[in-house]
Amino acid sequence: MSSATALSWFARHEIRLAWREWLAMMTGGRGKRKRAVIALIVFAAVMHLPAYAVIGRFADLQLPLGKPELIVITATIFLAWALMLSQAIESVTRVFYARADLDLIMSSPANLANVFSVRIAAIALSVTSMALLLSTPFVDVLVIGGGARWLSAFGVVIAIGLSAAAFAIAITVLLFRLIGPSRTRLVAQILAAIIGAGFVIALQVAAILSYGTLSRFAVLTSDATAAYAPAPDSPLWWPARAAIGDGVVLSWLMAGGLVLLGFVMAVFSPKFADTVVNASSIATVRSGTATTSFRGGSRQQALRWKEFMLLRRDPWLVSQSLMQLLYLVPPALMLWQSFSESSDAIVLITPVIVMAAGQLAGGLAWLTISGEDAADLVATAPLPPSRVIRAKVEVVLIVIGVIFAPLVAALAFASVMQAAVTTLGIIIATVSAAAIQLWFRVQAKRSQFRRRQTSSRLATFAEAFCSIGWAATAALAISIPLAAVISGAITAAILAATWKISPRRE
Amino acid sequence: MTLDVSALEVRGLTKRFDRPAVDALDLTVRAGEFYALLGPNGAGKTTTLRMVAGLLRPDAGSVTISGIDALADPVAAKQIMAWVSDEPMIYDKLTPLEYLEFVAGLWGIAPAVSGPSAQQLLVSLGLEPHLHERCEGFSKGMRQKVALAGALVHDPKLIILDEPLTGLDALSARHVKGLLQERVRAGCTVIMTTHILEVAERMADRIGVIAAGRLVAEGTLAELRQQNGRNDTSLEDMFIALVDTDAAAA
Numbered sequence: 001m002s003s004a005t006a007l008s009w010f011a012r013h014e015i016r017l018a019w020r021e022w023l024a025m026m027t028g029g030r031g032k033r034k035r036a037v038i039a040l041i042v043f044a045a046v047m048h049l050p051a052y053a054v055i056g057r058f059a060d061l062q063l064p065l066g067k068p069e070l071i072v073i074t075a076t077i078f079l080a081w082a083l084m085l086s087q088a089i090e091s092v093t094r095v096f097y098a099r100a101d102l103d104l105i106m107s108s109p110a111n112l113a114n115v116f117s118v119r120i121a122a123i124a125l126s127v128t129s130m131a132l133l134l135s136t137p138f139v140d141v142l143v144i145g146g147g148a149r150w151l152s153a154f155g156v157v158i159a160i161g162l163s164a165a166a167f168a169i170a171i172t173v174l175l176f177r178l179i180g181p182s183r184t185r186l187v188a189q190i191l192a193a194i195i196g197a198g199f200v201i202a203l204q205v206a207a208i209l210s211y212g213t214l215s216r217f218a219v220l221t222s223d224a225t226a227a228y229a230p231a232p233d234s235p236l237w238w239p240a241r242a243a244i245g246d247g248v249v250l251s252w253l254m255a256g257g258l259v260l261l262g263f264v265m266a267v268f269s270p271k272f273a274d275t276v277v278n279a280s281s282i283a284t285v286r287s288g289t290a291t292t293s294f295r296g297g298s299r300q301q302a303l304r305w306k307e308f309m310l311l312r313r314d315p316w317l318v319s320q321s322l323m324q325l326l327y328l329v330p331p332a333l334m335l336w337q338s339f340s341e342s343s344d345a346i347v348l349i350t351p352v353i354v355m356a357a358g359q360l361a362g363g364l365a366w367l368t369i370s371g372e373d374a375a376d377l378v379a380t381a382p383l384p385p386s387r388v389i390r391a392k393v394e395v396v397l398i399v400i401g402v403i404f405a406p407l408v409a410a411l412a413f414a415s416v417m418q419a420a421v422t423t424l425g426i427i428i429a430t431v432s433a434a435a436i437q438l439w440f441r442v443q444a445k446r447s448q449f450r451r452r453q454t455s456s457r458l459a460t461f462a463e464a465f466c467s468i469g470w471a472a473t474a475a476l477a478i479s480i481p482l483a484a485v486i487s488g489a490i491t492a493a494i495l496a497a498t499w500k501i502s503p504r505r506e
Numbered sequence: 507m508t509l510d511v512s513a514l515e516v517r518g519l520t521k522r523f524d525r526p527a528v529d530a531l532d533l534t535v536r537a538g539e540f541y542a543l544l545g546p547n548g549a550g551k552t553t554t555l556r557m558v559a560g561l562l563r564p565d566a567g568s569v570t571i572s573g574i575d576a577l578a579d580p581v582a583a584k585q586i587m588a589w590v591s592d593e594p595m596i597y598d599k600l601t602p603l604e605y606l607e608f609v610a611g612l613w614g615i616a617p618a619v620s621g622p623s624a625q626q627l628l629v630s631l632g633l634e635p636h637l638h639e640r641c642e643g644f645s646k647g648m649r650q651k652v653a654l655a656g657a658l659v660h661d662p663k664l665i666i667l668d669e670p671l672t673g674l675d676a677l678s679a680r681h682v683k684g685l686l687q688e689r690v691r692a693g694c695t696v697i698m699t700t701h702i703l704e705v706a707e708r709m710a711d712r713i714g715v716i717a718a719g720r721l722v723a724e725g726t727l728a729e730l731r732q733q734n735g736r737n738d739t740s741l742e743d744m745f746i747a748l749v750d751t752d753a754a755a756a
Contacts, residue, residue, distance in 0.1 A: 294607040294617035294624070302611025306597070313599035313640070374595035377656070380559050381612040382585035 007114055014122035022126070047137035055138050059145025063244055065237075067226040073240035080131065081160045082195050088127045088168030089192040093185055095119060116272035117265045120169055124261055127168075128161030149245030155254055156243045162257030166264040173268050299383045303391040304398075307368050311399070314446070347478055350422045351471035353407055358429030358467030361400050363449075365437035368392040371446035393434050400430045418478055425474030432466045432495055439502035462498040466491055512570070513537040513664050513695035519557060519567035521719075527553040529719035530567070535697055535712075537572070537663075540690045542710035543699045546749050550719035551699040555666050558697075559589040572663055585613065588657035592669035594649035595656075598642035602628050602652045605641065606659045613660035620659055627655040631681050646673040654682060658689065665689065667698040671705060683709060707741045715748050723748050 023036060061069055105115055135157045142150035171191070175184045230236055242250035295305070311318060369392050372378060378388055404426050412419035440459035469491030476484035516533040520526070528550045535541045545551045556562040558569050560580045569576040569583075576583035596605055603624060610620030628637055631651040636644070641652060650673065657665060665686070671679045686696050687709065700706055706713055707727060715723040715730075723730055727741060734744050 294610060294621040296617045297611060299612050299614055302608055305611070306600070306608045309604065310597060310599050373597050376559075376561055376589060376591055377595040377609065378612070379561050380584055380587070380589040381609075382581045382614070383612070384581060 007118055010110070010115055010118050011122070014118055015125070018122055018126045022130075044133075044137055048141060051137040051141045056141055056145055059142045059150070061146065061244055063241065063246060064232060065240065065244065067229050067232065070232060070237045070240050071225055071229055073243060074237060077156065077160065077239045077243065080135070080157070081164055082198070084127050084131050084161055084164035085167055086192045086195040087130065088123060088165045089172060089188050089195070091123045091126065092168050092172040093188045093192070095123065112272070113270040117269040119272075120165070120261070120265050120269060123169070124162050124165035127165050128158055131157050131161045150243070152245050152247065152250045153243040155250045156239050159242075159250075159253040159257035160239065162254075162261045166257075166260040169264050169268055173271070299381070300387055300391040300394075303378075303388060304395050307392060307395040310446070311364075311367065311395075347418070347475065349411065350418060350425065350478060351475040353404065353411075353422055354425035354429050354474045355467045355471035357400055357404055357426040358433045358463070358470060360403070361396055361430040362433035362437060362463045362467070364396045364399055365393070365434040367446060367449060368395050369434075369437050370441045370444050371449060372443065373446055375443050389438065393438070396434050397430060400426065421474055421477045425470055425477075429467055429470040432470065432491075433463055435495070436463050436466065436498060436502075439499055458498070458501070462494065465494050466498075469494060513539065513572055514558065514697065515568075515570040516554070516558065517568045517570075519554065519569065520565045521550075521553050521557060521562065522565055526719050528557070528564075531716075531719065531721060533714065533721060533724075535695060537695050538690065538693050539695055539711045540686070540709055541695070541697045542706035542713045543697060543716060544701075544703065544706055544713060544745055545699075545716035549716045549749075551716055552668050553719075554716070555589075555668055555697065555699065559587065559666055560584055561589070586663040588660065588662035588665045590653055590657045590665070590667045590670050592672045594646070594653035596641050596649055596652050599640055601636075601638050601640055602633055602655065603637050605652055606656055609656040610659050615660050623661070624655065624659050627658055627685075628652075630685060631655055632678070647675055647678040650674060651678060651681065654685070658685070662694065664695045664697070667696065669699055669701065671700060671702060703741045703745060713741070715745060717749050 058069075058073070061073075065073070106112065132154060135153070139150060139153045139157075142153060172184065172188050175188055179187060238249045238253055242253050297305075369389065379385075381388075408419050408423050408426070411422055436459050469487065473484050473488040473491055476487050512534050514533065514535040516531055519528055519531040519533075521528040531550070531554060533554070543551050543555070553562065557564045558571070558576065560576060560583065564577070571583045572586055574583045574586075597608075600608065606620070606624035606628070607617075610617070610624065625637070628634065631654065633648065633651055633655070636648065641649060644652070650670065654667075654670065657667075667686075670682060674682060683705065686698070690696055690711075698706075698710075710727075712724065712726055713730060714721055723733060723744075725733065730741070730744055731739055734747065
């Protein structure tokens with residue numbers, strides 16, 4: 001087989017793997033391809049509505065643009081880039097640590113530099129394809145409202161997808177060199193998780209500190225930001241200009257993305273093999289507590305101790321779960337601000353806290369209830385299954401309590417009534433999320449946490465709807481109590497319907 | 507050895523998936539006995555043992571462990587029983603000692619008893635240098651030894667092991683076999699499935715051969731030879747003959 005044939009064969013292999021992985025993610029591993037494609041088309045069609053609401057008003061924009069428009073579009077593109085970077089870092093980390101596959105490749109007589117070049121290209125392709133897919137409803141809305149010139153936005157998506165993949169590879173390899181293989185996985189995954197959210201949260205924090213509002217557009221469209229922004233002919237605005245139909249700038253951007261990716265492939269592909277060998281050759285021996293005497297207590301206490309210990313010792317899982325808490329930073333800041341100046345905006349804190357509690361509880365409940373690495377051991381232990389479940393749910397409630405108690409206590413200083421409503425909302429959202437996980441529980445390894453949403457789409461949607469529903473109910477309870485009754489009843493009905501159609505356990 | 511009370515009595519045990527996995531199985535294992543359950547892949551060995559351990563609900567039949575009806579009172583039955591599967595059930599983020607502490611806690615063993623016992627077990631299995639290391643970096647053999655120590659830390663009367671020697675090196679396998687024989691000498695009952703017929707031949711007091719969910723032969727090695735009509739036959743030859751005959755009959 002010639003070198004070119006071997007490369008194209010490996011490229012096909014990579015694309016097939018990426019496609020099947022994506023399909024498995026979409027179908028929860030159940031391989032219902034036709035249904036997944038139909039669901040995707042329906043989802044894409046439905047997405048046109050929110051896309052219109054968010055972006056429809058920009059469709060009439062014409063070149064040359066003013067600074068505020070340039071800032072908003074550039075910030076939106078940067079947010080998309082940050083999310084793509086996050087996804088690409090995650091993919092690169094997986095490539096480094098997918099040992100079974102790498103052992104086969106590394107033990108083959110293939111030219112490793114070429115093979116890894118193909119793999120880098122495959123990462124870039126999958127990141128870009130996903131971005132194109134997600135951006136389609138938004139670009140469609142712009143094209144329908146503002147004309148074909150907006151089609152160039154697809155080119156911008158491709159350009160930033162290529163550059164995001166290039167940056168992700170460079171960041172991951174540099175992390176290997178700086179902090180070693182053992183820490184890179186954790187740091188890269190945390191980095192991937194916070195990069196996307198970080199930008200939005202930073203804008204919100206800036207908005208709160210400057211304008212006392214959660215709206216990030218307040219900062220982006222402010223005179224102060226416009227004053228600091230460079231002139232409209234600056235290369236900083238190229239992505240915005242390219243998106244709106246500037247063909248020359250678009251060509252430059254796409255060429256830049258390709259050159260950047262090519263450069264990264266040329267520099268890092270030959271060293272990829274060394275990096276992988278380093279990752280697999282360093283044994284990580286991590287110690288636990290040097291206990292010599294065992295602690296006493298009931299069987300449920302033993303279970304709770306185990307759950308706390310496992311949560312505490314898995315920083316990646318903790319970071320994945322606590323990621324949702326990042327969104328609490330802006331409301332917490334708002335709360336802190338409200339102590340000095342009375343503001344009605346503080347009402348917004350309650351739904352944010354309740355929703356975060358529901359989401360976090362869902363993740364924790366999955367980890368404790370479904371993510372049991374020694375399911376047979378626990379099942380053969382001499383205690384009834386109901387007590388096992390109770391101990392595990394207690395862990396979820398305790399963790400949620402510990403995390404949210406300080407926020408609620410701080411809220412009580414501002415408004416006792418609001419703190420009470422928030423507490424009630426947190427409890428109900430937590431119990432709902434835990435109940436949904438309980439009804440839909442499937443035995444899984446904790447390491448499958450990343451894919452927990454795909455095991456039951458119904459559970460995922462129910463969990464999200466209930467979190468949002470209870471958050472809205474809590475917010476309405478403070479402002480319009482009668483509406484809260486209706487919202488609460490609707491959410492309770494959703495929960496009841498979820499129970500009705502769940503594979504109920506005895 | 508006390509051989510007058512049954513450690514395990516299975517009557518008419520039945521489980522169907524797409525086809526009958528276990529078909530009205532009757533099985534008696536005496537207390538203090540080392541019983542090897544043999545059979546080809548898919549014969550129903552693991553399904554049988556998982557039903558005995560309370561991990562799978564039978565469609566029909568009864569399971570009695572040391573006089574306790576395991577289906578009516580599973581908690582009492584589990585209290586005196588341990589289950590070890592071929593895939594070690596341990597937590598990567600716990601050390602062997604912490605794992606044993608958790609298991610002892612689940613079985614409600616007093617720390618004053620379980621602490622020293624755990625330490626002793628792990629040392630006897632050659633894990634002393636790794637007592638305080640997390641299991642995440644352990645080999646399959648080390649993980650299997652930790653799982654076995656977990657099964658023994660609560661001093662069960664009945665130990666059920668499904669292919670416990672899979673993936674173990676010769677030294678580790680000898681450690682495990684030695685520990686199991688020691689337990690049997692102390693009055694414990696061991697039921698083990700294995701594909702390594704030599705292990706069954708050398709360690710088991712009695713051997714049961716299961717095929718298509720039914721017990722097709724049972725007895726000591728000598729009794730099996732007698733049933734087979736040839737005193738010089740190896741267990742391997744007898745096993746193949748039994749399984750082949752059963753497959754042909756099916």
